[in-house]
Amino acid sequence: MAKKVINSVKLGAFIIGGMLFLVLLLYMIGKNSNLFGATYKLKARFENIQGLVTGNNVRFSGIEVGTVKRIKILDDTTIEITMIIEKKMLKILRKNAVVSIGSEGLVGNKVVNIVPARIPGPLAAEGDILNTRKTVSTEEMLETLSKSNNNIVEITAGLKTTVQRINNSNALWSLLNDESIPRDVRNSISNIRLATVKARNMADNLNAIVMDVRNGKGSVGTLLKDTSFAQNLNEAVLKIQAVGNEAQSLAVEIKQVVTGIQKDINTGKGTVNALLKDSLMTLTINTSLENIQKGTDGFNQIMEALKHNFLFRGYFKKLEKKKPK
């Protein structure tokens, strides 16, 4: 009988051991698909779920928090997925979190990624529909890549012709092969360097002048800076103004004089008027002048007569002898 008890114990342990592993296996699988423990449901709508199937994992910031429970086609462009999320996420997951579909590795299973928005929002409750973001599928990536490839082909073709043209251009190659160019360039650069040195000197001088002016040195400086000079200048200007005023009054007086004279002339007073206005007087003067001419003619005859007179002949001969000397 004792042996039989041991047998039963061994048998019991054996059976329980085997069943325990089965239960453990089933429990772990159930736990992975969130069969046990408190959960709640969230929904998201996509246009394309890229091969997501029920049972795929849901990750919140990379942590597994649930699984995809149901996939339902609402209409031809909307597919609604229902996710079961662990209850502990009730206090963490917000309604403005963004849902997208990714994959575990390059060829792995699809996963649903929930990424929190960085702005505050209400907590997501049972049955809420979260925002979704369209992710780039491999096909779209390849499509874009194919476009890029076409562009690259065009670009390389263009580059090829450009390079060929450059190769065929003698001018460019002669330019490149010309050894005098670098020398010229070098000379130019040294000239530029000299020029800049001069320019710097000039600028220095200019600077010095400006400094002088600012400090009140030199005539310009004095002009700009010396306050006493300014006062003198001011006085001078005032004097000039006074002189100007006097000149004006003088001019007024002269004008009056001129006006008086003009009036006198016009009205027939004085000698000038007689000269200018009296026609009789002109006639008289003319006659007088004729008379004077006749008188000088007569005088000339008399002088000729005198020369020939014996009394004065000797005197005139003396005069003529002196002349050639």
Next chain:
Amino acid sequence: MSLATNLKIFFNEAGNLSRFTGRFFKQWFKPRYETAELGRQCFVIGYKSLPLIGLTAFILGLVLTIQLRPSLIDYGVESQLPAIVGIADVREIGPVITALIFAGKIGSSIGAELGSMNVTEQIDAMEVSGTNPFKYLVVTRVLAATFMLPVLVMMGIAISLYGSYLGVNIHGVTSFHLFWKQVFDSLSFTDVLPAFIKSYFFGFAVGMIGCYKGYNSSKGTEGVGRSANSAVVLSSVMIFVIDLLVVQVTDVLGLN
């Protein structure tokens, strides 16, 4: 022997086996249950098979892991080694290999035991003494085989996964916890439950065929050997046939 004769023998066998199975079910539900004998048979068939099953399962897990590793490295998915070994082990290799070893050990022992009892007319003696030999010998053994094989399969899977864990750690380093997590993550109910359920059928087939062959062995010493031998061969074939049927059923049900 002509084909017709062969076919005739085959169908005769199939018919007899079916009748034998029918008789089993009829006897099973009849009162006066041989509980003590059932417990003893469970101990002999289940517990006593554990060392053999455990050893083969351990080696299997270890070898499978080591063999799979280079191929997975070729594909760059070495990290998936626990997941792949886990799925292969739970779904197919664990149940089938355990059942085959079980058939080799238990099928032959039942066939030989019942065959020799039949040859030495112990079964007839038992009937004379008032004990229902079918109930006492066949029902207990078949039930023990049916219920012990799933336990052995589970034990075998656990041991072979441990062997696989050691195999993973020969070349790489994976923590015990991570290994089991990867295995459990890769599994689903549709992997475990069909495997578990089909092992009942395997056990039933092994017990049933072993008992049938032993109970109906021909007279003479060579009859014992032949019944033991044919019990192993037929039950091994039946295991694969059942496996094929189960995979078809699960495929149709969409459980794969």
